[in-house]
Amino acid sequence: MFGQSILSLVIWVPILAGVAVLATGSDRNAALARWIALAGALLGFIVAIPLVTGFDTSTSAMQFVEKAAWIPAFNVHYHLGVDGISMPLILLNSFITVLVVIAGWQVIQDKVAQYMAAFLIMSGLINGVFAALDGILFYVFFEGMLIPLYLIVGVWGGPNRVYAAFKFFLYTLLGSLLMLVSMVYLYFQSGGSFDIQTWHTTTLGMTAQTLMFFSFLLAFGVKVPMWPVHTWLPDAHVEAPTGGSVVLAAITLKVGAYGFLRFILPILPDASHELSWFVIALSLIAVAYIGLVALVQADMKKLIAYSSIAHMGFVTLGFFMFSPLGAEGGLVQMISHGFVSAALFLCIGVMYDRLHSRQIKDYGGLVNKMPVFAAFFMLFAMANAGLPATSGFVGEFMVILAATKVNFWFAFVAATTLILGAAYTLWMYKRVVFGNVTNPHVEEMRDVNAREILILGVLAVCVLAMGLYPKPFTDVMHVSVVDLLAHVAQSKLP
Amino acid sequence: MSDFLTLFAPALPEIFVLAMVSLILVIDAALDDSKRYIAYVLSLATVVGAAFLTARDFSAMPVLALGGLFVDDPLADVLKLFLYLSVAVVMVYSRDYLRQRGLYKGEFFVLALFALLGMMVMVSASHFLTLYLGLELLSLSLYAMVALQRDSSVATEAAMKYFVLGALASGMLLYGMSMVYGVTGSLALGDIAQNLTDGTDLRIPLVFGIVFIVAGLAFKLGAVPFHMWVPDVYHGAPTAMTLFIGTAPKIAAFAFVVRILGQGLESQVAEWRDMLVILAVLSMAVGNLAAIAQSNLKRMFAYSTISHMGFMLLGILAGSQNGYGSAMFYVLVYALMSAGGFGMILLLSRAGFEADQLDDFKGLNRRSPWLAFLMLLLMFSMAGVPPTVGFYAKLVVLQAVVEIGYVWLAVAAVLFSLIGAFYYLRIVKLMYFDAPHDTEAISACPDARVIMSANGLAVLALGILPQPLMAVCVYAVGASF
Numbered sequence: 001m002f003g004q005s006i007l008s009l010v011i012w013v014p015i016l017a018g019v020a021v022l023a024t025g026s027d028r029n030a031a032l033a034r035w036i037a038l039a040g041a042l043l044g045f046i047v048a049i050p051l052v053t054g055f056d057t058s059t060s061a062m063q064f065v066e067k068a069a070w071i072p073a074f075n076v077h078y079h080l081g082v083d084g085i086s087m088p089l090i091l092l093n094s095f096i097t098v099l100v101v102i103a104g105w106q107v108i109q110d111k112v113a114q115y116m117a118a119f120l121i122m123s124g125l126i127n128g129v130f131a132a133l134d135g136i137l138f139y140v141f142f143e144g145m146l147i148p149l150y151l152i153v154g155v156w157g158g159p160n161r162v163y164a165a166f167k168f169f170l171y172t173l174l175g176s177l178l179m180l181v182s183m184v185y186l187y188f189q190s191g192g193s194f195d196i197q198t199w200h201t202t203t204l205g206m207t208a209q210t211l212m213f214f215s216f217l218l219a220f221g222v223k224v225p226m227w228p229v230h231t232w233l234p235d236a237h238v239e240a241p242t243g244g245s246v247v248l249a250a251i252t253l254k255v256g257a258y259g260f261l262r263f264i265l266p267i268l269p270d271a272s273h274e275l276s277w278f279v280i281a282l283s284l285i286a287v288a289y290i291g292l293v294a295l296v297q298a299d300m301k302k303l304i305a306y307s308s309i310a311h312m313g314f315v316t317l318g319f320f321m322f323s324p325l326g327a328e329g330g331l332v333q334m335i336s337h338g339f340v341s342a343a344l345f346l347c348i349g350v351m352y353d354r355l356h357s358r359q360i361k362d363y364g365g366l367v368n369k370m371p372v373f374a375a376f377f378m379l380f381a382m383a384n385a386g387l388p389a390t391s392g393f394v395g396e397f398m399v400i401l402a403a404t405k406v407n408f409w410f411a412f413v414a415a416t417t418l419i420l421g422a423a424y425t426l427w428m429y430k431r432v433v434f435g436n437v438t439n440p441h442v443e444e445m446r447d448v449n450a451r452e453i454l455i456l457g458v459l460a461v462c463v464l465a466m467g468l469y470p471k472p473f474t475d476v477m478h479v480s481v482v483d484l485l486a487h488v489a490q491s492k493l494p
Numbered sequence: 495m496s497d498f499l500t501l502f503a504p505a506l507p508e509i510f511v512l513a514m515v516s517l518i519l520v521i522d523a524a525l526d527d528s529k530r531y532i533a534y535v536l537s538l539a540t541v542v543g544a545a546f547l548t549a550r551d552f553s554a555m556p557v558l559a560l561g562g563l564f565v566d567d568p569l570a571d572v573l574k575l576f577l578y579l580s581v582a583v584v585m586v587y588s589r590d591y592l593r594q595r596g597l598y599k600g601e602f603f604v605l606a607l608f609a610l611l612g613m614m615v616m617v618s619a620s621h622f623l624t625l626y627l628g629l630e631l632l633s634l635s636l637y638a639m640v641a642l643q644r645d646s647s648v649a650t651e652a653a654m655k656y657f658v659l660g661a662l663a664s665g666m667l668l669y670g671m672s673m674v675y676g677v678t679g680s681l682a683l684g685d686i687a688q689n690l691t692d693g694t695d696l697r698i699p700l701v702f703g704i705v706f707i708v709a710g711l712a713f714k715l716g717a718v719p720f721h722m723w724v725p726d727v728y729h730g731a732p733t734a735m736t737l738f739i740g741t742a743p744k745i746a747a748f749a750f751v752v753r754i755l756g757q758g759l760e761s762q763v764a765e766w767r768d769m770l771v772i773l774a775v776l777s778m779a780v781g782n783l784a785a786i787a788q789s790n791l792k793r794m795f796a797y798s799t800i801s802h803m804g805f806m807l808l809g810i811l812a813g814s815q816n817g818y819g820s821a822m823f824y825v826l827v828y829a830l831m832s833a834g835g836f837g838m839i840l841l842l843s844r845a846g847f848e849a850d851q852l853d854d855f856k857g858l859n860r861r862s863p864w865l866a867f868l869m870l871l872l873m874f875s876m877a878g879v880p881p882t883v884g885f886y887a888k889l890v891v892l893q894a895v896v897e898i899g900y901v902w903l904a905v906a907a908v909l910f911s912l913i914g915a916f917y918y919l920r921i922v923k924l925m926y927f928d929a930p931h932d933t934e935a936i937s938a939c940p941d942a943r944v945i946m947s948a949n950g951l952a953v954l955a956l957g958i959l960p961q962p963l964m965a966v967c968v969y970a971v972g973a974s975f
Contacts, residue, residue: 025863071886073964074893114863136889140880147874150919154927162927166919173879173915177908180889184896184904 006050007064007080010090011128014044014097018120021113030112034105037116041098044123048094051087057475060084060483062133062197070137074187076194079134084480085261085331086130088473089254092338093130096250097123099455100243103346106451107242107353108156115156119243122148129255135183135194138262142255143176149244149252157239164232164239171222171232179219182212186267200266200487203494209271216264217279223256226279226316227286230309237305238358242349245301249308249341254334257315261327261484265319269488276320283320284413286313291420295427300351300358303428304344307384310417311337317414318399321406322488327481328474329398335473336383336391336466343380343459347373350452351432354445360428365437370447374433376456381429383463385422391466504559504566507547507574508614514540515607522600530598534589537603538582541610545578556974558620562682565620569974572966573617573749573822580742580829581610586945587837588734590938594845597642597732605642606738609635613746619753622671622681626664629714632746633660636739640731652730659713659723667710673703674759683758690761701765708769711751715744715803718776725784728796733843733850736792737836740799741829748825751810752818756975763813770811771903777804778910785917792850794917795835798876801914802828805891808907812894819971820890823964827875827887827956834872834949841865841938841946849932855921857930865936866925868950875953877918878911883956883963890964 017040024033056063062081070078082090100119108115125148128141146169154165187194190202204212222229233253237245265272287310294306311333318330350373351366352358367374383390386397396417403411437443448456466473502509514536522533548571556567585606592598608631615628637660641653675681677700678689694700709720716724728736755766781801788794806828809821842849842858842865849855859866875884888911895904938946956963 070959071961071964073961073968074890111859114859140885143880143885147870147879150922151926154923162923165923165927166916169919170912170916174912177912178905181892181896181901181904181908184889184893185901187893188897 005066006047006054007066007082007127007131009047010044010051010094011080011124011131013047013124014040014094014120014127015124017041017043018117018124021117021120024113027110027112030109033113033116034101037101037120038098040120041101041123044120045094045098048091048127051082051090055084055087055476057084057479060480063087065133070134074136074194075192076136077134078137079195080131080137081133082131084477085484086258088331088335088476089130089258090127092254092335093123093126093251096246096338096342099342099346099458100246102451102455103246103349104241104243107349111155115152115241115243118148118152119247122152122247126251126255130258133196135186135196135199138196139176139180139183143173145252145255146172149248152244152247153236153240156241156244159239160235161239164235168232168236171229175219175222175229178215182215185212196262201492202267203492204268205494206270206274209268209492210275213264213268213271213275216259216268220256220259220264221282223259224253224312224316225256225309226282226313227290227309228282230286230290233309234302234305237308237345238299238301242345242352245345245349246342249304249345250338253308253312254338257312257319257330257334260316260319265488266484268492270491270493272320272488273322276322279316279320280410283313283317284410286310287317287417288413288420291417291424294424295420297424298360300348300360300428300432301345303360303424304341304348304384307421307424308337308341310421311341314396314399314414314417317410318395318402321399321402322485323402323405324478324481324485325398325405326402327485328477329395329402331395331477331481332391332398332466332470332473333395336395336463339459339462339466340380340383340390340392343376343456343463344384346452346455346459347377347380350448351445355439355441360431362439363432363442364435364439365442366433366445368437369442369445372453373448373456376448376460377429377433379460379463381425383467385425386418389464389467391463391470393467394470501559503551504553504557505564505618506551507544508611508618510547511540511544511607511611511614514543515604515611518600518607519604522604525600527598530600533600533603534585537607538585540607541578541582541585544614545575548574548578554973558684562684563621563624564618566618567974569749569752569822569970570618572970573745574614576745576826576829577610577613577617577742580745580833581606581738583833583837583945583949584734584738584741587737587833587840587942590942591732591734591840591843594843595643595732597734601642602639602734605635605639609639609738610742613742616746617749617753620683620757622675622683622758625750625753626668626671628746629667629750630664632743633664636735636743639735639738640727642735643732646732648730649732652727655723655730656727663710663713663720666706666713670703670706670708670710673699673706677703683753686758687760690759700762704759704762704765705769707754707759708766708773711747711754712773715747715751715807716800717773717803717807718780718800721777721780721800724800725793725796728799729790729793733792733836733839733848736795737833737840740795740832740836744799744803744832745825745829748806748821752821755810756813756818760813767811767813770807771900774804774807774811775903775906777801777807778907782910782914782917785914788917789852790850791839791852791855791921792836794852795832798914798917799832801910802876805888805907805911808903809891809894812898814894814898815971815975816897817894818975819967820894822971823890823967824887826963826967827883830949830952830956831872831875831884834868834946834953835876837942837946837949838865838869838872841942842936844934844937847934852921852924853931855924856928856932858925860930861933862936865946868946869925870922871950871953873918873921875957877915879915881957882953883960884953885957886960886964
């Protein structure tokens with residue numbers, strides 16, 4: 001019955017569930033709000049499953065397409081569709097949303113309904129970002145997701161949450177507003193169309209391409225985030241509640257990287273080739289310099305935030321190698337980072353709920369009190385460091401291989417992450433988990449409960465599965481990536 | 495007899511409003527305070543009746559009447575319907591507020607309806623004289639409305655400033671009109687347009703006249719550098735009057751500008767476009783920057799109005815049907831948001847307490863999650879963040895500007911709206927992130943709450959489905975030019 005509108009369901013089920021959760025009202029009905037939220041998140045995930053089962057991996061064309069007139073006055077359509085690039089991201093998002101709802105089950109006691117609703121609505125909007133094939137529709141989802149995220153950071157965040165929320169919102173708004181002007185310009189250049197696939201074939205001069213390249217780069221670079229516009233991320237991460245950090249790291253950063261593949265590369269191929277050195281330089285700085293910055297962090301969340309920036313540097317580096325290996329490596333890295341960073345933030349959340357500190361120095365000897373947790377944390381730390389057989393290794397290795405083909409020194413700098421990543425992650429792990437218990441409060445910490453084991457266990461399975469057998473993931477994206485790169489190889493100069 | 499009817503038929507809504515105002519004036523004199531609701535109901539009935547007449551005699555083609563003084567076209571009819579709506583909404587929002595402050599008197603209704611009549615004449619004018627007549631009828635009513643709270647020194651000061659500066663602006667406008675008359679030999683917009691298209695060698699007097707006209711218009715719109723009155727009047731006037739000034743007159747002002755520049759001086763677009771560029775950029779810059787520094791919400795909205803009017807001018811300066819249509823969409827959306835913003839201040843105010851400080855919104859989410867949510871929608875809409883309708887208002891104006899090749903202007907506009915986003919976000923921050931500072935229960939009456947909900951949800955609904963309103967604007971402009 002809903003066969004023709006799977007993508008609409010994927011978008012609107014979480015949003016409507018969010019509205020239903022809001023309708024439960026005050027905290028007197030908190031239990032009800034939680035259950036509705038869980039049901040909504042699960043339903044949102046279930047309706048996304050047909051995207052995998054019905055996906056045709058042999059074509060790069062858009063699938064599950066829906067198209068209807070939305071604003072005929074400006075030729076704007078409600079146009080949805082997914083290919084091998086966007087489908088895995090939708091699935092990742094729907095999956096993470098379930099975990100986020102479970103993770104906030106006991107921790108959030110204040111304004112529960114609003115908290116759960118914000119996450120559900122944001123989840124629907126993010127699915128919309130990945131599914132939209134119309135520029136304005138994309139922009140509406142892309143900007144709309146800022147509103148719930150702003151509230152999540154600002155209402156449930158830490159002491160410096162107001163500063164973080166403003167910084168995050170205004171930074172991202174700056175980029176997207178300039179992108180909006182570019183989109184309007186494209187509308188006229190393409191003869192009055194907001195269709196993204198039409199834009200892929202629109203002829204553009206070099207000056208226009210260059211200017212638009214920078215506007216899109218700013219919009220998506222802020223979201224990724226790339227050095228030097230990354231400074232909002234550590235602030236937002238540190239102040240956000242655990243669920244907020246998970247969504248920020250696992251999903252919203254991917255929105256930026258996705259923009260590179262959907263907009264920058266295919267719409268502006270000549271500028272992308274011409275200015276690839278610029279993006280590569282920024283990516284390598286992110287990998288190497290931000291890796292060093294992560295090393296000196298005293299706050300665990302900040303450390304993981306910086307590690308996220310370094311890992312996302314890998315993603316953008318992979319995209320601008322202009323080879324299937326690099327682009328697929330970047331995509332695999334995106335998915336893997338979604339699992340690993342979500343897991344690490346959840347681990348920190350587990351510790352924070354017990355000790356109310358994120359400082360590394362407040363911990364030590366955790367393994368004595370929380371052995372099960374320590375084992376999980378170990379796995380995710382290793383994945384973050386890029387240990388073979390975990391998902392973290394696959395993407396990094398693919399990108400490094402692709403970089404070697406282009407330029408040895410790119411690969412050389414990129415490979416420093418294998419050392420730096422291991423250094424900052426494992427050093428943090430050592431200080432937190434091993435050694436003797438020095439803080440008396442750590443003595444009182446109890447090991448993970450069933451709910452936490454469930455979340456971490458599911459993520460552990462994902463990390464290992466993707467590390468041991470990544471083929472299903474690369475199969476899904478391969479045809480679309482090859483087609484994208486073939487498209488990017490063609491000049492669009494008039 | 496039938497000639498007489500044909501002559502006046504297009505102006506039937508105006509005649510009806512005038513007759514009703516006179517009637518209300520007489521009836522109200524006989525009412526004591528306990529029966530004041532009769533004047534209120536009659537005023538609402540007037541608005542509804544006028545809406546009925548306008549809708550019934552909707553003219554799909556421009557019809558000139560009263561010897562070319564008056565035009566009944568789709569643009570006028572559509573704008574009039576929105577004027578009725580906004581005046582009716584203002585009356586519902588204001589009732590409790592006025593009653594608590596001893597302003598719930600016949601004068602308010604009579605002045606509001608006279609102002610409405612002035613606005614109706616403005617949107618239907620096709621002649622400099624009718625334009626001016628409507629403008630003055632509106633302005634004089636507004637001056638008196640601002641001064642209605644006569645024991646308040648702030649309000650009196652505001653009214654005085656408004657009057658002096660408004661009179662100055664009217665003088666400049668008249669002076670400019672007289673120059674244009676000297677060049678073209680006509681006061682009717684159609685003849686002026688015709689004469690100017692044919693060409694004139696009196697360039698200097700013409701441009702001189704256009705400068706004065708634009709300056710006068712900028713005064714009325716509150717565009718920088720002619721904006722000085724806006725913050726003082728918005729701040730000083732009783733909030734109900736500020737609400738009135740901030741909504742319907744903006745729609746009328748849009749019509750006024752489009753009638754003069756777009757219809758009368760259309761061929762001179764190259765002359766006035768550059769002037770409007772300067773006004774628009776300065777308005778967006780000053781409005782958005784100065785709004786950040788305000789601690790009084792009414793003053794903040796005043797500066798925000800200045801920036802919004804600057805943004806609307808971007809649409810007009812495109813000088814195309816597309817541009818006028820987008821400016822119309824922008825101004826209608828602005829009136830909707832502005833009604834909601836000031837309406838919220840009225841709703842949160844109570845006897846002896848004005849909720850017009852930023853701090854009064856602290857922790858609103860704890861006091862009333864629903865009102866906070868509506869205000870959140872309104873603020874994000876003013877900031878132009880989707881999925882609220884404010885985004886489409888900005889989008890359509892931007893595309894009109896990009897269409898004429900002024901990409902840099904679009905970039906400047908979005909950068910200023912980024913600055914603007916800060917102070918709207920601050921309101922959201924106060925409502926959601928902070929603890930309440932005022933703990934009294936909110937004592938708004940149910941009908942105002944219903945209208946408020948409709949107002950806030952309209953911002954979201956039109957944001958999800960903007961097509962109907964856009965189609966109306968495209969149609970109204972397309973069928974009238």
